[in-house]
Amino acid sequence: MLLGEEPAPEAARAVEQYLVLTVDHGFNASTFTARVIASTGADPGAAVVGALGALSGPLHGGAPSRALETLEAIGEPEAADAWVRSAVARGERIMGFGHPVYRTVDPRSVMLREVALGLGGGLAARAVAMEEAITATLAELHPEQRLAANVEYYAGVVMATCGLARELFTPTFAVSRVIGxxxxxxxxxxSRRIIRPSARYVGPPPPQPIPQLGEG
Structure with a gap:
């Protein structure tokens, strides 16, 4: 439907592997959003729509295209070191690297790297060389934490190599994640129980003492 012809078997399989890898991944932002909405008694459609809203954010479902943009901005692996140092100095995130849960290599990234290399092409080869260069620089700049490639880094490479337009990266992710x-x-x-997290006030103190129960 996207390309107007039957895709090559290896391309269809590569997209399928990506979809399987991203069906579920714990209490990520969109999944937690879906559960919060479902806990109110809302219907499944409302919960899925809410999850889609969370997935649309650039730090969640929008990450694969931004990771690919990073590769394009750097250009060649030889330029990665200087580019990363400059970006880190500006306080910017290196899209496609680091994960809020993993403190080591994202296992999904390891598999997608093999899928990308299996597809072949210059983009995959450049992505692998770029990953090594970026990882080395980040290890030097942030020795206290391991900022390795995450699933989004190679997701964009795989989808682009298979012919998917960049604006379809997040919808393709959603096709998979909606199952989870x-x-x-x-x-x-x-469970029939509403999710109601507690909050702790961390703002400025009140201008005058708050009367305690029983006073006055």
Whole structure:
């Protein structure tokens, strides 16, 4: 439907592998959003729509295209060191690297790297060389934490190599993740308990003491 012809078997398989890898991944932002909405008794459609809203953010579902933009901005692996140092000095994130949960290599990235190399082409080869260069610079700049490639880094490479337009990267991610959302929604609905996290005030103190119960 996208290309007007039957895709090559290896391309279809590569996209399928990506979809399988991203069906579910714990309580990420979109999945947690779906569960919170489901816990209110809302219908599954509302929960999926809310999850889609969370997925649309550039730090979540929008990351694969931005990781690919980083590769293009750097250009060649030899320029990665200077580019990364400059970006870190400006306080910018290196898209496609680091993960809020993993403190080591993202196992999904390891598999997608092999998928990308299996597809072949200059983009995959350049991405691998770029990954090594970026990882080395980040290790020097941030020795206290390991900022390795995450799933988004090679996701963009695989989808681009298979002919998917960049604006379809996030929708393709959603096609996969909606299956995981629905499983979470069904499980949450069965608990019949609303998710209500507590909050702790961290703002400025009140201008005058608050009377305690029993005073006056």
């Amino acid at each position: 959302w629905c499983a979470h929604i069904d499980e949450q609905a069965g």
